[in-house]
Amino acid sequence: MSRKYFGTDGVRGRVGQFPITPDFVMRLGYAAGRVLASSDPAKRATVIIGKDTRLSGYMLEAALEAGLSAAGVDVLLTGPMPTPAVAYLTRALRAQIGIVITASHNPFEDNGIKFFSAEGTKLPDEVELAIEAEMDKPLEVISPARLGKARRINDAPGRYIEFCKSAFPNALDLRGMKIVLDCANGATYHVATPVFHELGAEVVAIGNHPDGLNINLNCGSTHPEGLCAAVIEHGADLGIAFDGDGDRVMMADAHGRLLDGDQLLYIIAMHRQQRGRLQGGVVGTLMTNLALEHALAAAGIPFARAKVGDRYVLELLAEQDWQLGGENSGHILCLDKHSSGDGIIAALQVLHAMLSQNMSLAALGAQLVLYPQVLINVKVQQRLDLTTPALQQAVQQAEARLNGQGRVLLRASGTEPKIRVMVEGQDGVLVQQLAEQIAQVVSSLA
Template sequence: MSRKLFGTDGVRGEANQGHMTAEMALRLGAAAGRYFRRAGTNGHRVVIGKDTRLSGYMFENALTAGLTSTGMNVLLLGPVPTPAVGYLTRSMRADLGIMISASHNPAKDNGIKFFGPDGFKLSDEAEMEIEAMLEGEIRLAIPDNIGRAKRIDDGLGRYVEYAKTTFPARDRMSGLKVVVDCANGAAYKAAPQVLWELGCEVIPVGVSPNGYNINDRVGSTHTETCAEAVVAHGADLGISLDGDADRVMIIDETGRVADGDQIMALFAHRWAEKGILRGGALVATVMSNLGLERFLQGHGIGLERTKVGDRYVVERMRAGGFNLGGEQSGHIVMTDYATTGDGLMAGLQFLLAMAETGKRASDLVRQFDTVPQLLKNVRYQAGQEPLNDARVQKVIAEAESRLAGQGRLLIRKSGTEPLIRVMAECEDDKVLEACVDAVVEAVTVAAG
């Protein structure tokens, strides 16, 4: 059975369009509630968090209706980071956790992510079973067993206090000036509070959500805003989060940006030296730069690659006993601390590196020289399969042959948007651009 509703990170799309409607959310809540009531024994609890999108109210209410109709008791957390939902699902002994967010996408989009009772995102198999339940009649609870719903006021505070426990060098934070860009999203309260309570002088950016401005020229996909604030305020560091705070980009005092690959390289090297890098390897996706791979090899550290998506990174980490992984896009997964990517905790670990080494951020953000990488996207319409076109396959084969021995080519469908992503790496810029452009042109023609 193929998945029609779930992508690489839950269900996602434009709010009130296609499958992202209140009606679908109600049915999805009911299906998830029935799925977890089948096995749950903890009083059938579910915690629901959300980011700051206007449509979050609609989906929160619809999911609550569906869940309570199958006997689940719903605890509403309000706006909290995605990793907080993972943490609180396990901490509050819930059977299920749900985050309403489309992460780094624009405000018109939204999404629904599910966490199991262990705080980790659901497996492909579990999501397929929930999808299958949507195809039929969902058995509802009898009137006496309908669930209750209530708002939880201390969920954010629990997460804030837990995040602070992951940072052991509080006495060395005084006087450190940090810009934190919360993307007008889910961490707009939590991130500045954690940093201030740890002793930093905090310059907050992107902390005025209005339902429409999440990720709008702020956050980890628009790092120029944070970089400008760092330079303007003479800050020591910039921490730029995305809309649900499971991604981060780090900005040094000069305004230079470090992506997920550079952050993971720093952490992997430090953890290996400390003897706390379990499995002797880092887990990253096929998108991570060849420069990262070479850096790790030079320090005797392995690299395990997975499909794109932090959930696949986490699955490999759990299966192999690794404790560090992530994505170039800024998901940094540290399973000693969190069950999913946590941008704030990754920022704290970077601050810890500064505190323990006495080095400036600019001395830490560039761990290796990247191999030139070019990524271009081609949009296609629902129902199209441009990668199956014979001409596209021929051009891809030609590009792979041209790159052999000096680089690599990666073509994949996005799991969250109707896009074909064409990425290549090569030391020769002209060859790199020629290969990517040839594939992009062929896919564009095939997509009409």
């Protein structure tokens, strides 16, 4: 059964436009509360709500709180916290559901609602469908004596900081290392610096002054140019950039060269294989660079591709009984450390690999040379049929010219009205040319 409101990662859109309106979000909270209440009527349910630094988070937090209270569900408020922190706190505090108000890497005008299960993972399909079914029913406030209560978790940042540090070996520290952190003016602004500082590093923080409007604005993992420049300016050993809600990470070496999610995933995978700690193989996505697949195969490491989205990476990891997976955008899952993707924890795994092998990030990054990959996002006004003959012909012609030495991928964005055109191969000039040709065809059909 298809979902009516939920996308691949919760509910997302432009603030003030359906569905990101106070009335809809209140009903969403109420519906989620009703599902929780019906699952175990004998026990009072508790939900944790966190948010990133968007100005609209105040409005949506209040709406969710009202809806949940009307359904008789208690609420724990964390304030601004990374998405993976809410996943952790949901498990640690034995809440029935965790909710994060965030639009991740999108600009401040957007926002969204993400849900976590009691285990700190994405909600099962049947629960999302049950919530949607409740949305179509009348909102009937529970009796006044049974209304839900709300309180703030004042020690939420400290709990999460200690959790992140626990993912790094006790026998190692970061003393003598200078690290630039770009917090994207987002949810990691007050937790990332303490993690790396308390592990011994000298930290230079940028993108750590959110004002409600500047989240992801020319900073963070989606705009890493500032990070790369800051690493060189401060003579740092490396730089780490997160996105607005802290579940993505990119890193820059001492020369200001950027390493994306595929390269970081390779470093972690190879380190685990060398230590005999790699369980099974590695899961990537349809967007994963072909060079990573080839490099893992050369190392004897199994590799599988999921659909784009950490939800699907997680599902395939569970199916294969593997622990490591991720996306080139910087979502990296280390399931032996956390139940969800976590930018801070993924960065710590890379630092562990560096220290245990006594190698710089530049040296480790040089072990995987990515194939040229061009991604062009084409805006569309309405849903476009990707099987249109003209478009299929353009793709077939491009594949013929790549002659088995590359890939072409077309997909509709799950969060924006865009068609993503991706071409990769060993010949960078040809890849650029083919991507532009296909994008022109998409534009002509849009």
